[in-house]
Amino acid sequence: MVETLEQFLPHPLLALFIHAALPMVIVFPYVLFAVWLERKVSAHMQDRLGPMRTGGWHGWSQTIADMIKMIQKEDIVPSRSDKFLFKFAPFLAFMGSYAAFAVIPFSSEYIGAHLDVGAFYILAVTSIVTLSILMAGWASNNKWSLLGAMRTSAQIVSYEIPTVVAVLSVIVATGTLNLMTISEMQSGTIFNWLIFHSPFLFIAFVLYFISSLAEVNRTPFDLPESESELVGGFHTEYSGMRWGMFMLTEYADMFLVSLLGSVLFFGGWNSPFGDFMSGPIWGVFWMISKGMFFIFVMMWLRWTLPRLRVDQLMDVCWKYLIPFAFVNLVLVALWEMIF
Amino acid sequence: MDLYVLFFYFFALLTVISAFVVVFARNIVHAAFALMFTFFGVAALYVLLYADFVAVTQLLVYVGGILVLIIFGVMLTTRMFSVEMKTGTLNILPATIFTAILAGILIFVFSVTDWGVVPDQEFDTTVYGIGTLLVNEFILPMQVAGVLLLVAMIGAVMMAARERSKSQSK
Numbered sequence: 404m405v406e407t408l409e410q411f412l413p414h415p416l417l418a419l420f421i422h423a424a425l426p427m428v429i430v431f432p433y434v435l436f437a438v439w440l441e442r443k444v445s446a447h448m449q450d451r452l453g454p455m456r457t458g459g460w461h462g463w464s465q466t467i468a469d470m471i472k473m474i475q476k477e478d479i480v481p482s483r484s485d486k487f488l489f490k491f492a493p494f495l496a497f498m499g500s501y502a503a504f505a506v507i508p509f510s511s512e513y514i515g516a517h518l519d520v521g522a523f524y525i526l527a528v529t530s531i532v533t534l535s536i537l538m539a540g541w542a543s544n545n546k547w548s549l550l551g552a553m554r555t556s557a558q559i560v561s562y563e564i565p566t567v568v569a570v571l572s573v574i575v576a577t578g579t580l581n582l583m584t585i586s587e588m589q590s591g592t593i594f595n596w597l598i599f600h601s602p603f604l605f606i607a608f609v610l611y612f613i614s615s616l617a618e619v620n621r622t623p624f625d626l627p628e629s630e631s632e633l634v635g636g637f638h639t640e641y642s643g644m645r646w647g648m649f650m651l652t653e654y655a656d657m658f659l660v661s662l663l664g665s666v667l668f669f670g671g672w673n674s675p676f677g678d679f680m681s682g683p684i685w686g687v688f689w690m691i692s693k694g695m696f697f698i699f700v701m702m703w704l705r706w707t708l709p710r711l712r713v714d715q716l717m718d719v720c721w722k723y724l725i726p727f728a729f730v731n732l733v734l735v736a737l738w739e740m741i742f
Numbered sequence: 743m744d745l746y747v748l749f750f751y752f753f754a755l756l757t758v759i760s761a762f763v764v765v766f767a768r769n770i771v772h773a774a775f776a777l778m779f780t781f782f783g784v785a786a787l788y789v790l791l792y793a794d795f796v797a798v799t800q801l802l803v804y805v806g807g808i809l810v811l812i813i814f815g816v817m818l819t820t821r822m823f824s825v826e827m828k829t830g831t832l833n834i835l836p837a838t839i840f841t842a843i844l845a846g847i848l849i850f851v852f853s854v855t856d857w858g859v860v861p862d863q864e865f866d867t868t869v870y871g872i873g874t875l876l877v878n879e880f881i882l883p884m885q886v887a888g889v890l891l892l893v894a895m896i897g898a899v900m901m902a903a904r905e906r907s908k909s910q911s912k
Contacts, residue, residue, distance in 0.1 A: 416745065488775065519867045520798050527798045530806030534778055537813050541771060556810055580869055
């Protein structure tokens with residue numbers, strides 16, 4: 404892909420830059436769409452209509468209008484805050500989130516960086532988002548922000564363990580950390596997807612999905628910004644586009660864990676019908692559709708389940724998810740040895 | 743200029759400058775956050791040395807684990823109890839002597855070492871090699887490291903459990 408770009412462009416650095424910016428072309432429209440979808444899904448689940456006026460058809464341009472409004476807003480920085488860290492945190496958050504998209508194979512022809520340690524890299528680089536949330540919470544000089552940031556770091560550090568072990572189950576079954584190779588191994592029909600590989604990988608997927616919800620702070624694990632207790636959590640003091648950057652990161656993170664889940668368990672860019680509707684362009688279509696499906700499930704859960712309490716959150720992780728994940732990992736390995 | 747060289751100088755500067763900030767920042771939280779860039783720069787240098795697995799491990803262990811814990815601890819001590827923690831200059835004489843000795847040793851090692859420069863080679867997979875070595879040749883060190891971590895974990899749980907039973911008995 405980079406080589407093709409280099410043939411048309413005057414400088415290799417420019418080709419690299421464009422190659423690196425390609426996921427942005429997917430992520431930005433996706434975020435605008437997902438925020439609108441979240442409003443629509445929540446509205447319909449509560450027997451409302453949601454945004455209906457902006458743009459005509461079902462308020463489709465509501466989030467575009469919101470984004471333009473946010474850019475115009477005054478940039479408010481609290482006077483007793485740590486100015487530099489306060490201003491820097493939103494950008495660091497999106498940087499950490501976007502860096503992980505580098506190893507997502509969007510199609511059989513496009514992957515940002517062909518890393519052999521892709522799955523491992525994603526788990527490592529997303530920890531920058533945790534740091535940026537801590538930075539934002541501390542720099543705001545606000546009790547609610549700090550409490551929200553504390554909860555985030557405790558939550559993400561804990562739930563990282565079941566996530567890693569669930570991903571490791573897939574690695575044990577496939578024998579590679581390269582996400583492109585994992586996608587290629589699942590080509591063929593729907594029954595070649597890893598979710599149907601063994602019953603224990605199905606359990607691994609359930610564990611992955613639950614703990615990834617906690618990793619991206621979605622309900623029922625959205626304690627870092629629980630409105631009823633902490634006003635807005637770590638981004639209480641943020642407004643305008645800086646707040647918008649945190650929103651962008653949150654939605655990009657949701658997309659990231661959904662895409663990773665579909666690569667690891669649901670065949671990535673492979674078509675479910677074998678050779679029908681498959682190819683590099685269809686690959687992008689399938690990848691995004693699979694990602695959007697899990698995004699929809701996340702929204703569905705958000706308006707269905709109540710939020711957990713802090714101690715329950717830790718109980719779920721340490722007493723249930725982690726033991727289950729480790730036993731399941733051993734069973735996956737045994738299955739691979741026997742069959 | 744060669745892209746490789748450009749990237750090397752960028753990340754080398756990032757590492758060194760942020761390391762200076764870690765040492766000279768008066769605000770301890772600023773120092774902790776600057777440490778993130780140091781770790782990140784070191785990881786990038788590993789990538790430039792074709793050690794992808796080590797680079798990602800560096801990110802996961804230092805940025806994702808250790809740094810989050812450091813900042814967690816630092817945040818609990820400052821601001822929350824409105825005590826500004828500043829680093830002061832203490833023990834100038836012993837510090838100077840030890841730093842001079844350490845710098846001497848480092849410069850000595852730096853000048854004695856035979857810096858074998860590997861010519862540009864294709865990016866090769868390192869994961870399989872590391873994995874095979876870990877479970878064959880270096881199985882004992884790996885197991886010992888695992889036991890060490892287990893002991894540390896049990897120790898932490900013991901300490902936490904003892905404090906809990908004390909507070910319950912009150």
